[in-house]
Amino acid sequence: MKRSFTTLFFVLVGMLVTYAQTLVTTQPTNKNVILENYTGIHCQYCPDGDVIAESILVNNPGRVTVIDVHQGPYATPNAGEPDYRTPFGDPLEAQTGLTGYPMGTVNRHVFPGSTITALNRGDWTSSSNIIMAQSSPVNVGITSTLDTVTRLLTVHVELYYTANSAASTNYINVALLQDSVHGPQTNGGAGNNYNHMNMLRYLITGQWGDAVTQTTLGTLVERTYTYTVPASYNNVPCVVSHCRVSAFVTESHQEILSGDNVDAIDGTNLYIGDISTSDSTMKLGHPANTTSFNLQANSNITGTEQYILKLTSDAPGDWDANFVIDGQTVSDTILVDLVKGTPKPLLLNVIPGSISGFQTYTFTMTSVSNPNAPAKYFKVYVLSNANTLLVNAAGDNNAKSFQDVYLNGLAASGSIQNAVMGSDQFVRATQAAILPEIIDIFYNVAWTFPAYTDPEALAAKAFINRGGHFFTAGQDIGWDIESGQSGSHGTPEAQDLYTNYLKAHWVADGDANNSKLVPNSSDSVYGTETSATVHDVNGGYIYPDQISPLQNATSTFYYDVAKTRISAIRSLKGSAKVVYFGVGLEMVLETAIANDIINRTWHYFMDIPVGIPGNTKQLTGYLGQNYPNPAGDKTTILLNGIDHSMTLEIVNITGSIVNTSQVNSGMTGITISTSSLAGGLYLYRLIDDGRILGSKRMQVIH
Numbered sequence: 001m002k003r004s005f006t007t008l009f010f011v012l013v014g015m016l017v018t019y020a021q022t023l024v025t026t027q028p029t030n031k032n033v034i035l036e037n038y039t040g041i042h043c044q045y046c047p048d049g050d051v052i053a054e055s056i057l058v059n060n061p062g063r064v065t066v067i068d069v070h071q072g073p074y075a076t077p078n079a080g081e082p083d084y085r086t087p088f089g090d091p092l093e094a095q096t097g098l099t100g101y102p103m104g105t106v107n108r109h110v111f112p113g114s115t116i117t118a119l120n121r122g123d124w125t126s127s128s129n130i131i132m133a134q135s136s137p138v139n140v141g142i143t144s145t146l147d148t149v150t151r152l153l154t155v156h157v158e159l160y161y162t163a164n165s166a167a168s169t170n171y172i173n174v175a176l177l178q179d180s181v182h183g184p185q186t187n188g189g190a191g192n193n194y195n196h197m198n199m200l201r202y203l204i205t206g207q208w209g210d211a212v213t214q215t216t217l218g219t220l221v222e223r224t225y226t227y228t229v230p231a232s233y234n235n236v237p238c239v240v241s242h243c244r245v246s247a248f249v250t251e252s253h254q255e256i257l258s259g260d261n262v263d264a265i266d267g268t269n270l271y272i273g274d275i276s277t278s279d280s281t282m283k284l285g286h287p288a289n290t291t292s293f294n295l296q297a298n299s300n301i302t303g304t305e306q307y308i309l310k311l312t313s314d315a316p317g318d319w320d321a322n323f324v325i326d327g328q329t330v331s332d333t334i335l336v337d338l339v340k341g342t343p344k345p346l347l348l349n350v351i352p353g354s355i356s357g358f359q360t361y362t363f364t365m366t367s368v369s370n371p372n373a374p375a376k377y378f379k380v381y382v383l384s385n386a387n388t389l390l391v392n393a394a395g396d397n398n399a400k401s402f403q404d405v406y407l408n409g410l411a412a413s414g415s416i417q418n419a420v421m422g423s424d425q426f427v428r429a430t431q432a433a434i435l436p437e438i439i440d441i442f443y444n445v446a447w448t449f450p451a452y453t454d455p456e457a458l459a460a461k462a463f464i465n466r467g468g469h470f471f472t473a474g475q476d477i478g479w480d481i482e483s484g485q486s487g488s489h490g491t492p493e494a495q496d497l498y499t500n501y502l503k504a505h506w507v508a509d510g511d512a513n514n515s516k517l518v519p520n521s522s523d524s525v526y527g528t529e530t531s532a533t534v535h536d537v538n539g540g541y542i543y544p545d546q547i548s549p550l551q552n553a554t555s556t557f558y559y560d561v562a563k564t565r566i567s568a569i570r571s572l573k574g575s576a577k578v579v580y581f582g583v584g585l586e587m588v589l590e591t592a593i594a595n596d597i598i599n600r601t602w603h604y605f606m607d608i609p610v611g612i613p614g615n616t617k618q619l620t621g622y623l624g625q626n627y628p629n630p631a632g633d634k635t636t637i638l639l640n641g642i643d644h645s646m647t648l649e650i651v652n653i654t655g656s657i658v659n660t661s662q663v664n665s666g667m668t669g670i671t672i673s674t675s676s677l678a679g680g681l682y683l684y685r686l687i688d689d690g691r692i693l694g695s696k697r698m699q700v701i702h
Helices: 015-020 046-059 089-094 121-132 400-413 423-431 454-465 477-482 492-501 591-606
Strands: 003-011 033-039 064-070 103-106 138-147 152-161 170-178 181-183 194-196 199-203 210-212 219-228 243-250 256-263 273-276 282-285 291-299 304-313 320-325 328-330 333-339 344-351 357-367 376-384 388-392 418-422 440-446 469-474 504-508 516-519 546-549 554-558 566-573 576-581 623-627 634-639 646-652 657-663 669-673 680-688 691-700
Touching: 033 046, 033 089, 033 121, 033 256, 046 064, 046 121, 064 089, 064 170, 064 243, 064 256, 103 121, 138 243, 138 256, 152 170, 152 243, 170 219, 170 256, 210 219, 273 304, 273 357, 273 376, 282 291, 282 423, 291 304, 291 333, 291 376, 304 320, 328 333, 344 357, 344 376, 357 418, 376 423, 388 400, 388 423, 400 418, 400 440, 400 591, 418 423, 423 454, 440 454, 440 591, 454 469, 454 492, 454 576, 469 591, 477 492, 477 504, 492 504, 546 554, 576 591, 623 680, 623 691, 646 669, 657 669
Parallel strands: 033 064, 064 199, 282 376, 388 418, 388 440, 440 469, 469 576
Antiparallel strands: 003 219, 033 103, 138 152, 152 219, 170 199, 170 210, 170 243, 181 194, 243 256, 273 291, 291 344, 304 333, 304 357, 320 328, 320 344, 357 376, 504 546, 516 554, 546 566, 554 566, 566 576, 623 634, 634 669, 646 657, 646 680, 680 691
């Protein structure tokens, strides 16, 4: 085997640099993730690590590289088994501090609360989100070609420093990775035919990389590496058509600044350009009203280049969207010419329908003359016509897999103005201030770590502080925040949420003996509920937290008939109603009872008697948003399709009706005097023959 490299190194500034680079942009970009997953063929939990890593890849196209390092006792093959280990694995592992498998490092970064880089698999997703939100001082470009006769691999790496590195010497690391290596894997479900992906085969630049000694703003670095790929490693065939090349830059031998990966054969990560905005990427919309995003399309290819712009969405059929560019209105795809250095205005228009939701609109941008270059993606989000929000904890996506438990419960309750988002999106939505119409949140933690990151805890507290009602459930929330044990995430922010907002004290980590949900018969919300069975949905991991109430909280459910072990509580935080279950609702065996717990909670939050179905009739947007909102001395509430007489009620945060108005057939709006109302939050709702057909939140200020 042969390894050699040639070097071209330039230190240029000003306009000269702008025209020298060919692969990367000279504009600052955020860090990409390099997830090094320490794994082995005899590791029973490693397939779960592979699932988590794959979900991070799928959810962040073009932003993540996974490197599976087969190393340690579980990677040692038995007689007749393939050997996936490399000479690089043990030294890499030695600087992680790992204590089990699978564990991984995200950019070899030491995250708050830890002294080592190794992370449990449940932390990979949240840690990756943190890294991807950080600005990188260096952009990394890669091209890779292969002589199929000689198997000579040529890798060209280009770096451009958009800021000074914290270290005067950085290191370029080039790794050869292989997909579709079929072999044994304990608990893989495929016997000896498990599909191993992202497998590290070789480090072309050696154990710790190739030194770069100029790491300041405006520096351009180009390196070319050649390497003859052997037919096999440890008698395991290396199929180059299944290989990728990853290049990443380390600040020392540990912290990874950024990186990327490309196909080994004719691969490139040429930065073709992007879509950008100084506008918010999350906005609040309303049915039949246009929500616009002012964007621009940018080319990074010298001269004039043709691009394909495509708009896609998961929005319901009654939502509509288009974009305007070059004076043309387009619903899906267009071919446009872009000139480097001349951004082209792009206007996206979203018109929500009557169906409630939080919808994603994605632009895909591809270069016509560079089909191998990765597409660029740009997403915006619109929340419309929703008063109830389901938030899935990010973590390892365990929570999202159980979201139907909540959606089915909300459907059973009659709630139709629902939206769903992940906890990372919830943080961004809070920062973008698009949640003023959300009355209640169901926060589905399930079995996720961290149960609440600091940004998630801050967003939850902000929602409760403004009077929003909050339900959260999941096993190990208390253990994760309060136990202080190894692997837990008890930050001050999360602990403040737990004790001062959920009003809970963690007593003990539960087990399979916490097998029931027994209602507190004296509780006015859940007291008449039927007892339920708590069962295992996590493959033997059953840890329903035993908790106790603090301050003004009260117990609502127990794990035992003797009512000695508390499983759920409810409380008030100011005007906000807060409900906390130490066990996930996905662990309630009886679907009807899980549905009814959500039904009772939703009616409690909405101040609707449980006997009265709310939102049980799907309508065509009868009730619109008021304007102005916040209201001053008066406000107008939009109406649509009113074909008979109904009643409009305004309700304060204590549930008292403070205004009642008649709505007649044919009305398209009604103006309400709010001059006599105290400043604060209110709910207005449309009543038809005792049924609540819709409700929305408004704010009054004077």
